[in-house]
Amino acid sequence: MNQFSNLTITKARELLDNKEISAVELTQYYLNQIKSKNKDLNAFLSVSESALDQAKKSDEEIKNGSAGSLVGIPLAIKDNILVKDEICTAGSKILEKYKAAYDATVITRLKRAGAVILGKTNLDEYAMGSSTENSAFGPTKNPYDTSRVPGGSSGGSAAAVAAEMCLGALGTDTGGSIRQPASFCGVVGLKPTYGAVSRFGAVALGSSLDQIGPLAKTIEDASLIFDVISGHDPLDSTTVPNNTRTAERIAEINIGDLRIGWPKEYFEAEGIDPKVKETVQKAIAWYEAQGAKIKEISLPHTQYALAAYYIIQPAECSANLARYDGVRYGERSGDGDLMSVYTQSRGEFLGEETQRRVMIGTYVLSSGYYDAYYSKAQKVRSLIKQDFINAFEEVDVIMTPTSPVTAFKIGERVSNPLAMYAADIFTVTANLAGICGLSINCGQVDGLPVGLQILGPWFEENLLFKVGEFFTRCQYTNLCE
Amino acid sequence: MISKEEVKHIAELARIKLTESQIEKYQKELSGILDFVSALANVDTTAVAPIRQITGLESVFRKDEDLGLLDQNQGQILIKQAPEHRDGFVVVPEVIKRDK
Numbered sequence: 192m193n194q195f196s197n198l199t200i201t202k203a204r205e206l207l208d209n210k211e212i213s214a215v216e217l218t219q220y221y222l223n224q225i226k227s228k229n230k231d232l233n234a235f236l237s238v239s240e241s242a243l244d245q246a247k248k249s250d251e252e253i254k255n256g257s258a259g260s261l262v263g264i265p266l267a268i269k270d271n272i273l274v275k276d277e278i279c280t281a282g283s284k285i286l287e288k289y290k291a292a293y294d295a296t297v298i299t300r301l302k303r304a305g306a307v308i309l310g311k312t313n314l315d316e317y318a319m320g321s322s323t324e325n326s327a328f329g330p331t332k333n334p335y336d337t338s339r340v341p342g343g344s345s346g347g348s349a350a351a352v353a354a355e356m357c358l359g360a361l362g363t364d365t366g367g368s369i370r371q372p373a374s375f376c377g378v379v380g381l382k383p384t385y386g387a388v389s390r391f392g393a394v395a396l397g398s399s400l401d402q403i404g405p406l407a408k409t410i411e412d413a414s415l416i417f418d419v420i421s422g423h424d425p426l427d428s429t430t431v432p433n434n435t436r437t438a439e440r441i442a443e444i445n446i447g448d449l450r451i452g453w454p455k456e457y458f459e460a461e462g463i464d465p466k467v468k469e470t471v472q473k474a475i476a477w478y479e480a481q482g483a484k485i486k487e488i489s490l491p492h493t494q495y496a497l498a499a500y501y502i503i504q505p506a507e508c509s510a511n512l513a514r515y516d517g518v519r520y521g522e523r524s525g526d527g528d529l530m531s532v533y534t535q536s537r538g539e540f541l542g543e544e545t546q547r548r549v550m551i552g553t554y555v556l557s558s559g560y561y562d563a564y565y566s567k568a569q570k571v572r573s574l575i576k577q578d579f580i581n582a583f584e585e586v587d588v589i590m591t592p593t594s595p596v597t598a599f600k601i602g603e604r605v606s607n608p609l610a611m612y613a614a615d616i617f618t619v620t621a622n623l624a625g626i627c628g629l630s631i632n633c634g635q636v637d638g639l640p641v642g643l644q645i646l647g648p649w650f651e652e653n654l655l656f657k658v659g660e661f662f663t664r665c666q667y668t669n670l671c672e
Numbered sequence: 673m674i675s676k677e678e679v680k681h682i683a684e685l686a687r688i689k690l691t692e693s694q695i696e697k698y699q700k701e702l703s704g705i706l707d708f709v710s711a712l713a714n715v716d717t718t719a720v721a722p723i724r725q726i727t728g729l730e731s732v733f734r735k736d737e738d739l740g741l742l743d744q745n746q747g748q749i750l751i752k753q754a755p756e757h758r759d760g761f762v763v764v765p766e767v768i769k770r771d772k
Contacts, residue, residue, distance in 0.1 A: 502712070537686075612708075
């Protein structure tokens with residue numbers, strides 16, 4: 192079955208259309224991959240029993256010549272996105288047996304395009320974490336080194352793509368949860384612009400920050416998935432109308448016309464690994480050598496972004512997670528009276544990090560503290576957004592490391608919440624400002640992948656794809672240096 | 673540092689029952705996080721309006737019509753996943769005490 196290794200979505204589509212392989216063979220290959228690798232990696236929480244039936248349907252469609260852009264392509268879905276009739280745990284004990292009664296909009300769109308849903312991937316509980324260690328179902332391991340984390344919270348999706356257990360995956364990104372694991376596992380990850388992709392049917396975390404996006408092996412694959420899932424949806428009122436994306440790229444941009452912002456606050460940040468910095472600098476220097484203009488810019492409120500994020504996100508999560516109350520989902524604990532049902536169910540079944548964030552959120556929203564914390568953070572968020580508005584008047588895109596470090600050891604940060612939060616330092620800004628961000632691999636340090644983050648203005652995903660491809664195309668053809 | 677009493681109060685507002693050892697642990701951790709986020713006090717935000725919606729959308733409406741997302745059967749599947757249900761309804765704990 193060697194013809195299947197190192198396949199991309201684009202390549203697989205070609206082979207399927209030319210009838211060189213069948214969708215059933217392709218799906219069977221990935222089911223076997225999952226079977227042999229999941230014991231070690233714990234990337235998948237469940238595998239769909241209908242995968243082969245879906246693939247049979249794809250083969251019919253290909254035979255009839257009515258193929259959608261993802262027909263027969265086996266994908267993995269982060270387990271906080273509803274797939275009808277499949278369990279959706281969100282990494283939480285409370286939803287351990289929860290079966291979805293309908294499809295999320297992104298799933299409806301993937302199915303319409305012909306994709307085969309292989310199964311659901313592991314995540315930090317309710318997508319809170321940067322290592323996938325907060326999952327109630329055990330941590331996912333990094334395929335590059337199983338003693339290390341894959342990043343998080345979409346760690347299962349990133350590991351599944353990197354370990355060839357699927358051709359592509361969906362994740363969610365509230366503060367870096369697609370880009371940081373993509374960086375740690377050496378794959379491509381896109382956090383779309385806020386409002387580009389419908390969240391209907393995704394388990395809500397921080398509603399003013401959450402976006403669903405693709406993880407894939409190549410930028411082209413990620414853009415194929417993005418084209419399918421993006422667009423206005425009446426069921427998510429935050430999706431922006433008239434922003435339907437198509438495969439059309441920004442063809443007219445030459446690398447020589449490109450203005451790249453180099454934000455000093457990111458490269459001078461405390462805690463950045465000098466080797467990570469050097470690897471990212473080298474990638475940016477490659478762009479410069481090809482004629483792109485590198486401009487030093489300032490995003491002066493960067494140092495406050497993490498603090499603003501860790502007020503706004505917990506505040507929103509404390510409201511969103513109020514529904515897990517021992518009445519509607521999961522198991523009920525307590526002595527029968529209302530208060531004890533609430534407190535004991537949430538005390539017993541919510542994980543530690545979830546409890547921490549819910550309590551922080553409750554505190555900052557509580558009477559007397561709202562102005563000092565939540566309102567203040569939303570004002571700082573305005574300033575961070577303004578920083579980006581100013582920057583994008585001078586440059587087309589901004590380049591930074593995705594994460595200050597490479598994949599860390601399992602257990603290294605889990606007992607220190609603030610050390611874990613620091614893993615998000617370069618990614619939270621995009622969520623706060625609502626802009627789009629792409630992480631691509633730009634090299635390795637001591638055998639572990641390093642991510643280059645490319646940030647672009649609102650709804651400029653196609654620009655990010657184009658800019659990223661300048662670099663990745665050169666990597667594939669070994670023309671770098 | 674926030675006090676143990678404050679941790680208990682927050683936990684009560686958040687409807688989370690904690691053990692004594694958890695209260696001690698969270699007291700330290702929550703204090704650390706609150707110290708960290710307090711750095712925002714140093715930012716001058718005079719005359720800055722807080723973000724309400726990042727892409728600036730306002731008053732979004734959709735038609736009030738049945739989109740056929742859930743039929744009776746699927747609705748029942750959801751209800752049956754509640755910890756306690758009876759005759760197609762979710763059973764909630766007693767909210768108002770009955771007169772004896």
